[in-house]
Amino acid sequence: MTVGIIGLGLMGGSLGIALKSLETPYHIIGYDHNATHCREAIELDLVDRVAISMDEIIACDVIILSIPVNGIIKSLQNLTTVDSHTTIIDLGSTKEKIVESVPSEIRANFVAAHPMTGTEKFGPTAAIDQLYRDKVVVLCDMEDSGERQQRVAKSIFREIGMKLVFMGAKEHDRHAAFISHMPHALSFSLANAVMRQEDPKSITALAGGGFRDMSRIAKSSPHMWEDVFRQNRDNLLTAIAYFQDELNRCKSMVEDEEWDNLNRWMSDANRLHDIL
Amino acid sequence: MTVGIIGLGLMGGSLGIALKSLETPYHIIGYDHNATHCREAIELDLVDRVAISMDEIIACDVIILSIPVNGIIKSLQNLTTVDSHTTIIDLGSTKEKIVESVPSEIRANFVAAHPMTGTEKFGPTAAIDQLYRDKVVVLCDMEDSGERQQRVAKSIFREIGMKLVFMGAKEHDRHAAFISHMPHALSFSLANAVMRQEDPKSITALAGGGFRDMSRIAKSSPHMWEDVFRQNRDNLLTAIAYFQDELNRCKSMVEDEEWDNLNRWMSDANRLHDIL
Incomplete structure (x- = not known):
């Protein structure tokens, strides 16, 4: 299964580390508009490789949006051509405006997640092993996500050791x-x-x-x-x-x-x- | 050298642990108005023994006041009969009102100290090893303490691994x-x-x-x-x-x-x- 991670900072980079350590054979492709971040992500072994273009990310089975929340809203507008099987998961700290912004043609593809973890540090060098282990992830408005996408998202968060909490985006x-x-x-x-x-x-x-x-x-x-x-x-x-x-x-x-x-x-x- | 510790909670108890671990042969006598605290201090090995009366504490070479700051002011009024060689050190979080309250006959005996360390826990069971190690202790208005008392206090705080900072009580x-x-x-x-x-x-x-x-x-x-x-x-x-x-x-x-x-x-x- 290919996982494309957009944004290789603390959250995205640590997710790369977590997924790479699993027995499930995930192939992790990173993407970041900052060339230094891309280089660091390779050096620090956060991802298997870095994508040259967004097309490679769009072709992934799972797309993770681990960028600032306004960037998530913008990126979602450029993901409308994904396959119906694709799962798009955002890790933003806010949920209501993001959920509202999802283009209707990919609403079933989308899963809104907020992992309640982090540190005050940022960038690829901030990425750490075990950031997600035993922490809570809030999954919002799951009834609007496709069945396959719900299953994929829940499975990924469980595999990296998170406790799942379900809640409306507003709450x-x-x-x-x-x-x-x-x-x-x-x-x-x-x-x-x-x-x-x-x-x-x-x-x-x-x-x-x-x-x-x-x-x-x-x-x-x-x-x-x-x-x-x-x-x-x-x-x-x-x-x-x-x-x-x-x-x-x-x-x-x-x-x-x-x-x-x-x-x-x-x-x-x-x-x-x-x-x- | 005998050290009497009045108040066997987090600060006093942890000081007992720190002093008992040194090579200098301190004999630590605890005092606490709470009988449960006295029993716990013995069980937890925070002090060598518990005093039956305040007279035993007054006879110590060093007297530590590790109780709430209003209690420190009250206790100081009852320590006016100490020997001129005795060193009285308070560990309170405020300093100006305490320094003002010291009876003039024991002002030279007194050293005002605030160790910048602690945890949110309290009572003898909160006492921990290394609470003071590598932390800052603020020593206030030292020019009003006797030479001997300045030397004794500085030596004790250095022995338990603290960094000394000198400052006026007001500041x-x-x-x-x-x-x-x-x-x-x-x-x-x-x-x-x-x-x-x-x-x-x-x-x-x-x-x-x-x-x-x-x-x-x-x-x-x-x-x-x-x-x-x-x-x-x-x-x-x-x-x-x-x-x-x-x-x-x-x-x-x-x-x-x-x-x-x-x-x-x-x-x-x-x-x-x-x-x-």
């Missing part, structure tokens, strides 16, 4: 705003709040594990996250508003020295870890 | 607000924002590494953090306000669809990692 985007997109906005804001102080170096010299964890994803790709924020704008704004309510509550309790209430509010927050 | 508290206290307020707020949604479980089912990292310290002890927020109230409020400015900036750019500006703002945040 996914609301959940993803809370669990991923808004937290990225917080981490970027935290980093900038420190960077705008008089001497950020003397502050960061004191950084312990808490700050490192909170600011880690502030290292994420602006190119990728600009697109995510654009596509999930409304849910992101809602999630930020909920967060702001809580932070304002905290701030008021500190200002007004309501220590018992603050203690209870912190205890409420502790409870997250009963369900996480 | 420490401002820096700690940005690097630790405000990030805790964010993590508690994030946890509560998710917990107040309709079905937090279906949201957290999608949690990846980013959310886990951002919400980890929301599991921290309300008892400890209530005191920290109280003692560093003004700096905390300032740091929260800087953060809120950045988050509002982010929100406005998303609302107004200023994607180029948003991209630049994210790139600014990326730069934190050049200095971290």
Whole structure:
């Protein structure tokens, strides 16, 4: 089975590694508009070979779109000539606008997936073994995908060790705003709040594990996250508003020295870890 | 040399482990008002023995205060009878109010320290080997400590593998607000924002590494953090306000669809990692 991976960064490259390590004889063909990425993908053994033209990718049994979410929407418009047996899977962090954008003639070919994994790093050199192992992948609006395509996608994600969760694209985007997109906005804001102080170096010299964890994803790709924020704008704004309510509550309790209430509010927050 | 550790939780317990593993023959005596903690400290081998009364601690060569910061201020008032050679070291997360509270007759005995390390866990069972190794300890207002006490404190922190940073208590508290206290307020707020949604479980089912990292310290002890927020109230409020400015900036750019500006703002945040 041939798998064409469009986008050879963290997600696409790590998928190449995962598929190549399986017993199933997948033949992995990479594609990236960045020539350096193509060279690195070969050097790092992320794919079996790199495609010279998109036609080679269009001819694959499975096509993976592992590029920023606006790029996914554009690419889908150029995949309308695929065979009816072809499976197209996107790995984007947003789902509603992508699902809406799929040309009707290839809707059955298409499977919308969001693997809930990643790191703050990007590009082919960021690709790592086991990125997907034991992680959740959300599969959205599966009833609109063809039977064959559902089967192929589920099989691939199971083979690389993922836990499958099924959800509507709308619900996914609301959940993803809370669990991923808004937290990225917080981490970027935290980093900038420190960077705008008089001497950020003397502050960061004191950084312990808490700050490192909170600011880690502030290292994420602006190119990728600009697109995510654009596509999930409304849910992101809602999630930020909920967060702001809580932070304002905290701030008021500190200002007004309501220590018992603050203690209870912190205890409420502790409870997250009963369900996480 | 006898070391009395008041408070046998994460910080005190881990210090016991660290000191017991050294070649220097420290004799470690623990003290905790919680009888369960005393029993656990013995079972877990965190200390050589547990003191029956505070008098045994007062007679130690070195006294460590590893309890919540309000408790540190209270305990200091009861240590005025120590020998002039005794070294008293506090490990609290705030420094200005603690330094101000030291009775003048034991000011030379006292060394204000903040080890920039920890985890979200607490109590004797949270104590771990190597908690202090290769981490920073901030030593504040050292010119007010006796020569002997400065030497003893520096030697202990160096022996357990820490990097020493010297700073005024006032500057420490401002820096700690940005690097630790405000990030805790964010993590508690994030946890509560998710917990107040309709079905937090279906949201957290999608949690990846980013959310886990951002919400980890929301599991921290309300008892400890209530005191920290109280003692560093003004700096905390300032740091929260800087953060809120950045988050509002982010929100406005998303609302107004200023994607180029948003991209630049994210790139600014990326730069934190050049200095971290």
